[in-house]
Every structure is written in C-alpha cells, then in structure tokens.
Amino acid sequence: MTIFIPTPLRPFAAGKDAVEVEAATIADALDSLTQAHPDLRKHLFTGEGKLRAFVNLYLNDEDVRYLPAKEATAVTAADTLSIIPSIAGGC
Amino acid sequence: MGILHLTPAVYREIRAHGEETYPYECCGALLGTAIPDGWNVVAAVRAGNTRTDSAHNRYHISPLELVKIERDARRQGLGIAGFYHSHPDHPAQWSSTDLAEAHWLGCCYVITAVAQGKAALTNSFRLAGLSEEDKAFEQDTIEMNE
Numbered sequence: 001m002t003i004f005i006p007t008p009l010r011p012f013a014a015g016k017d018a019v020e021v022e023a024a025t026i027a028d029a030l031d032s033l034t035q036a037h038p039d040l041r042k043h044l045f046t047g048e049g050k051l052r053a054f055v056n057l058y059l060n061d062e063d064v065r066y067l068p069a070k071e072a073t074a075v076t077a078a079d080t081l082s083i084i085p086s087i088a089g090g091c
Numbered sequence: 092m093g094i095l096h097l098t099p100a101v102y103r104e105i106r107a108h109g110e111e112t113y114p115y116e117c118c119g120a121l122l123g124t125a126i127p128d129g130w131n132v133v134a135a136v137r138a139g140n141t142r143t144d145s146a147h148n149r150y151h152i153s154p155l156e157l158v159k160i161e162r163d164a165r166r167q168g169l170g171i172a173g174f175y176h177s178h179p180d181h182p183a184q185w186s187s188t189d190l191a192e193a194h195w196l197g198c199c200y201v202i203t204a205v206a207q208g209k210a211a212l213t214n215s216f217r218l219a220g221l222s223e224e225d226k227a228f229e230q231d232t233i234e235m236n237e
Binding site (some may be wrong): 004007017034058063086088089 | 094149
C-alpha cells in the first residue's frame with residue numbers, strides 16, 4: 001500500500017512524499033514505515049507507543065478511528081493511508 | 092527569519108476570505124513548493140471552519156477535507172506549505188491556542204487581522220523546531236511575487 005507523508009514529516013522520511021510498504025493491516029503498515037524511517041516514530045507515537053492525539057490517519061477516505069477494527073483493519077496493495085496532523089487554532 | 096513568497100492573487104484571496112467570514116474566523120490551506128529560504132506559495136484553498144460552536148475565535152479544518160486538499164495538491168505537483176486563518180477584531184499575532192494546536196513543523200501559519208470587517212495586517216509565522224516538544228513560532232517576511 002501507499003502511505004502519504006505530510007509536509008512536516010518528510011524530512012524524517014528521507015524527503016519522500018509517499019512510501020510504499022507491504023502490509024496486511026494498518027498497524028503493519030505503520031510498523032514497516034517506522035522501521036524504514038525510525039526518525040518518524042517519535043512524531044507519530046507517544047513514548048507509550050500510542051498514536052499521538054493530533055495525528056489523523058485516513059485509510060482512503062475513512063478515518064481509522066471510526067473503522068470497526070481500527071488499526072487492525074486489513075489493507076490491500078491498492079489502498080492508501082494518509083497521515084494528516086490536525087489543523088486548528090484561534091485568537 | 093524565513094521568507095514566505097506569495098502571489099498578489101493569493102494575498103488578496105486570503106484577506107478577502109477573512110472579510111467575507113467576519114465576524115467569524117476563516118481558514119484554508121496554502122499550496123506551493125519549498126525553496127531554500129522558505130516557501131513559494133502559488134495557491135490558497137478555502138476550507139470550512141468546523142468550529143461552528145465558537146467560530147468568532149476558533150477554527151478547525153476537517154482532516155478529511157485536508158486529505159482531499161493534499162491529494163489535489165499532489166496531482167498539481169504542489170504540497171501543503173501551510174495554512175491561513177483570520178483573527179476577527181484581534182491582532183495578527185499567534186495566540187497560545189494557535190501554538191498549542193500547531194503541529195505542521197516547518198510550515199507557515201498566516202494570520203490576517205480583520206478589524207470591523209476590513210482586512211488589516213497579515214503576518215506569517217513558521218512553526219520552527221524539530222519536534223512537538225520544542226516547537227515555536229518564528230515570524231517570516233512576506234514577499235510578493237509577480
């Protein structure tokens with residue numbers, strides 16, 4: 001599957017905007033990604049290994065948080081996973 | 092200090108958006124390419140503000156809308172260079188909320204003050220730092236490209 005890397009994380013993924021991985025589930029895909037690019041790990045996960053609260057994952061157009069199996073959801077080579085840090089603020 | 096290069100059309104667009112949504116905050120994404128001293132932004136894409144509960148002083152862009160904006164940008168050979176929003180009747184300076192909610196390291200956050208419905212100062216701040224733990228805003232110079 002293809003994992004799309006957002007602008008702020010590309011310096012930690014050898015400058016790539018997308019990374020191809022072979023994976024059976026979303027969790028596998030993230031494991032493969034962070035094994036290939038270990039510097040990404042601290043930007044995606046807390047010290048306890050949980051996905052940081054501001055990191056959104058979309059499997060194609062679906063928010064992974066709302067998939068029944070969440071990160072254990074099965075994936076195929078044709079799927080895409082978008083990593084999107086949240087955007088918010090205000091005065 | 093870095094430089095944010097904008098086209099006059101992008102500059103006009105983000106300020107006009109802030110005037111249109113006044114007294115509520117507008118928000119959107121800036122598309123462009125990285126250059127050695129900053130970003131070269133060639134397009135602004137409007138986004139909806141999902142914070143309808145407090146739109147006069149808060150903004151939030153739906154992550155799915157961002158996924159689609161990023162996908163379209165990629166097709167054009169562009170990337171998300173940063174974001175813009177307005178501060179209705181508030182200075183064009185980042186707030187503690189802006190910093191706490193900023194997670195796009197290296198990207199620019201453009202803020203336009205809108206005073207009584209008219210766009211006033213527009214500033215750009217780069218989210219500097221190497222991690223969430225040491226992030227900080229640094230002001231950029233805005234330069235207009237023809």
